Amino acid sequence: GAGVSQSPSNKVTEKGKDVELRCDPISGHTALYWYRQRLGQGLEFLIYFQGNSAPDKSGLPSDRFSAERTGESVSTLTIQRTQQEDSAVYLCASSLAWRRDPTYNEQFFGPGTRLTVL
């Protein structure tokens, strides 16, 4: 496929369980981004990867959140011991690179994973 894909599209889980969200970026895109969007609110930046490394993890809401990327490709966002406030749509995006230039920085977003914590 030509776009960013995410799986699952929907995830319903019970409070306290762990969840893993997956993002497949556009092939050749070295930069990958994770965002969270709660209902009725704007985008909340979580973390970005340049290659397989994340220069800054301070955007992750708590230590229950972690993310990794391998092979400069797939990324997973893991939420441990989920809480109801984690319910949101989690969006992934990728771009050619992380530079202040639209040629490289234009982000293409996936459809998101809707997470519902009961």
Place this chain on the structure above:
Amino acid sequence: GESVGLHLPTLSVQEGDNSIINCAYSNSASDYFIWYKQESGKGPQFIIDIRSNMDKRQGQRVTVLLNKTVKHLSLQIAATQPGDSAVYFCAEIHRDDKIIFGKGTRLHILP
């Protein structure tokens, strides 16, 4: 699909008129700004960007203005069309590469 921005400020504009969407940013150290458009049920889509060393940048039917003195960013859309109906977000990128999104504004195009 996902219903975005239920409680966001809404701007209603007659089709064919120009619209201006405003955004106040928080950090004077931000050096790069982006506008995104998000249609209902879809992910955000890049519209236009501007660096902090510029005051104005034009794209196709869109213009972004940056006023660093008052930390204000605006997006002007000329001759609005029904397809412009969406939620518009501004994003500021700090020099340390943190990305901060604004709350968003819903643009509603009236027929």
